Amino acid sequence: MAKKTAQRAKALEKIETHLLTTGLAETGVRQLAAAAGISDRMLLYYFEDKTDVLTAALSSISAKVVMTLSAAIPPDMKISPPELITITTELTRGEAMGAEMRLFVECVAAAARGEVPYESIAKQIMEGFLIWVDAHLDIESADERKAAAAMILALVDGIALLEICTDELRGDMAVKAAAQMLE
Amino acid sequence: MAKKTAQRAKALEKIETHLLTTGLAETGVRQLAAAAGISDRMLLYYFEDKTDVLTAALSSISAKVVMTLSAAIPPDMKISPPELITITTELTRGEAMGAEMRLFVECVAAAARGEVPYESIAKQIMEGFLIWVDAHLDIESADERKAAAAMILALVDGIALLEICTDELRGDMAVKAAAQMLE
DNA sequence: TCATTTTTGTAGCACTTGCTACATATATAC
């Protein structure tokens, strides 16, 4: 039993990097098992089923993202919208968290078509993001702050979407335009 | 031969509404055929293969979107960023084009994982959108206009993403916050 | 009318999917 959980953890870690590099393109049990360096038989011994594997891996990734965000800005620090946009996009794009954002977009799309377990995961990630942005906005009114947070998150996610279809340059332009126009 | 193309057109139309209502969840040849009210054998008689079906359907939908957008604003009319954001989101959300946007997000996600034919289609739609926004911005400098267009498109797409995970209310808030803060 | 082309149905192939039955090895408990 002790070994089982340990092996499960090892497999999970490898599957996480697999998902971050290949997205949701190769999520068959045999493919996930191969990524973990084990047989599909063992993968389904460590995990309940395929859904369990994906839920565990995506939840773990999502938790790490939240931690990275939390670590990036002191808990009580408040920032103006244009600055927060710059900081957040810088934090979520490219090397830093580009793979995570891309994976997140894929999860939302899967959620859109009602696939389990993506719906709950996408919602969870989005909610966490929203709370984090809200917590660091220097806006008095709670309603206004909530609205501004929604807008900033939409912008950040939209830039991730944009960069999938075009290139990083275009995303860069969008960030700068947003920060500048909001000042 | 004449009948073949006519039947193909009929099937295509039904498949388009199928994609708009169910997204990319049911895109198997048998499922597409059922949506068109024909046998899978006939679907693959009218079309080269599955990719051909999807390319044709999604291209047609994309063309209609572009037409709707073009019809919404006179070709030579220039608008300020905050106003264009309000108009564009109003145009692309809810009853009007919500299904199309949702489908578009799914295409981008499929493009992210390198699935044919989604990559080229997503790029095509994004590009068309970008050109349309650019054409109606009342900004002198071409560079600034390009950047602002990217930002607006990111915002609109991001709102579509946001509404998949949360609700329309949240998207509403984001739109209003953006329009207000940019004034 | 007869030959040719276009249209349609039946059946199935080779492959992938998630998952499981069965057997065996290995470790642990008494």
Next chain:
DNA sequence: GTATATATGTAGCAAGTGCTACAAAAATGA
């Protein structure tokens, strides 16, 4: 040491995938 629990391999099943071979019907041209 023996019994029980844990761990792992082999093989395969039922369903679904995209697609095709074969043949027959229906339309078309001469």
